[in-house]
Amino acid sequence: MARSPSKTHGKTHDSTCPVAFALDVFGDRWTLLIVRDLMLRGARSYGELLDGGEGIATNVLADRLKALEAAGIVVGAPDPENRRRKIYALTDKGLDLAPVVIEIIRWSGVHDARADARKGLVDRIRKDTKGVLADIRARKPVSRWPDD
Amino acid sequence: MARSPSKTHGKTHDSTCPVAFALDVFGDRWTLLIVRDLMLRGARSYGELLDGGEGIATNVLADRLKALEAAGIVVGAPDPENRRRKIYALTDKGLDLAPVVIEIIRWSGVHDARADARKGLVDRIRKDTKGVLADIRARKPVSRWPDD
Numbered sequence: 001m002a003r004s005p006s007k008t009h010g011k012t013h014d015s016t017c018p019v020a021f022a023l024d025v026f027g028d029r030w031t032l033l034i035v036r037d038l039m040l041r042g043a044r045s046y047g048e049l050l051d052g053g054e055g056i057a058t059n060v061l062a063d064r065l066k067a068l069e070a071a072g073i074v075v076g077a078p079d080p081e082n083r084r085r086k087i088y089a090l091t092d093k094g095l096d097l098a099p100v101v102i103e104i105i106r107w108s109g110v111h112d113a114r115a116d117a118r119k120g121l122v123d124r125i126r127k128d129t130k131g132v133l134a135d136i137r138a139r140k141p142v143s144r145w146p147d148d
Numbered sequence: 149m150a151r152s153p154s155k156t157h158g159k160t161h162d163s164t165c166p167v168a169f170a171l172d173v174f175g176d177r178w179t180l181l182i183v184r185d186l187m188l189r190g191a192r193s194y195g196e197l198l199d200g201g202e203g204i205a206t207n208v209l210a211d212r213l214k215a216l217e218a219a220g221i222v223v224g225a226p227d228p229e230n231r232r233r234k235i236y237a238l239t240d241k242g243l244d245l246a247p248v249v250i251e252i253i254r255w256s257g258v259h260d261a262r263a264d265a266r267k268g269l270v271d272r273i274r275k276d277t278k279g280v281l282a283d284i285r286a287r288k289p290v291s292r293w294p295d296d
Contacts, residue, residue: 015202018256018266019184019249027177036167054163093259099251101167107248108166111241118166 025071026097030056031064032104035090035097038074040121042141044087045079073097089139098136102129118143173219174245178204179212180252183238183245186222188269190289192235193227221245237287246284250277266291 015021026032037043037052050061065088068074073094079085090097102125109122121143125132135142163169174180185191185200198209213236216222221242227233238245250273257270269291273280283290 016262016266017184017201018253018260018270019188020181020202021256021260021262022252023177023180027180029171029175032171032175033168036165040167053165054168096255096258100248100255103247103251104170105166107244108169110244112166112169114164114169118164122166 022100025073026068028064030060031068032101034061034064034068035073035094036101038088038090038094039098039101039136040141040143042139044089045085046088049088068094095137098133102132170248173221174216176212178208179216180249182209182212182216183221183242184249186236186238186242187246187249187284188289188291192237193233194236197236216242243285243287246281250280 026035033052033054033056034049037049041048041052043049043052046061046065049065050056050058065074065076069076071093072091074088075091076086076088079087105118105122105125109126124142132142174183181200181202181204182197185197189196189200191197191200194209194213197213198204198206213222213224217224219241220239222236223239224234224236227235253266253270253273257274272290280290
């Protein structure tokens with residue numbers, strides 16, 4: 001079986017496994033939290049991503065955004081209202097991560113002992129997974145930080 | 149909303165987000181690759197996990213296994229055939245990660261340009277997601293390293 005090397009944070013791996021492939025692209029805590037903010041919370045600007053709630057450092061955010069753009073998951077474009085600012089959005093490849101994010105939230109909903117942790121979103125995913133996925137596809141925010 | 153701090157690799161976070169909760173537990177490339185080997189490939193011993201194909205270092209494997217046991221995702225027990233050896237298995241909480249792993253593989257199946265990357269497993273997930281999930285629940289390996 002042919003193998004092509006892939007890179008993670010400077011290290012080269014040599015694996016044909018689709019799990020390893022995916023983790024090469026987003027298998028980093030901060031990367032998936034950036035995807036979450038773009039996907040669920042309607043974050044668009046650098047400042048909104050910096051304010052995601054877990055205290056990402058600005059250099060880490062810049063580094064991960066660059067990697068996400070290189071991987072074709074995020075696209076950055078000048079903000080029409082302020083050309084010196086960039087706005088970010090998920091590409092179709094990025095939106096295709098929605099089922100992964102949804103299943104992560106569902107797992108946490110079962111196993112996170114903090115009963116109130118984003119209960120609204122967890123409940124909605126339980127009752128209406130298809131609706132949540134459709135909203136994500138339509139680029140509608142499904143969760144508001146810090147309210148639910 | 150009450151918040152309880154959680155830990156990632158020594159850092160304390162303060163987030164009620166279920167995505168952040170999950171990433172605190174398995175949001176590390178190696179951790180999810182260990183889960184993959186236990187879940188999909190029928191790995192049980194330390195040696196089999198060390199041989200997962202991506203060249204995990206033995207100290208990293210030991211560290212991540214300890215964290216997975218502490219998080220209640222993996223349970224280690226003495227091997228009945230050799231009491232000096234341990235065998236590892238996913239707990240129910242660990243098996244509940246199956247939909248996350250399946251959706252990661254499905255995403256890679258669409259976006260990984262290496263056409264032959266674990267084609268058998270990717271195809272089976274596409275055609276029979278429920279069957280794959282049932283096999284995982286029944287602790288049947290669904291992928292063999294390095295054959296498919």
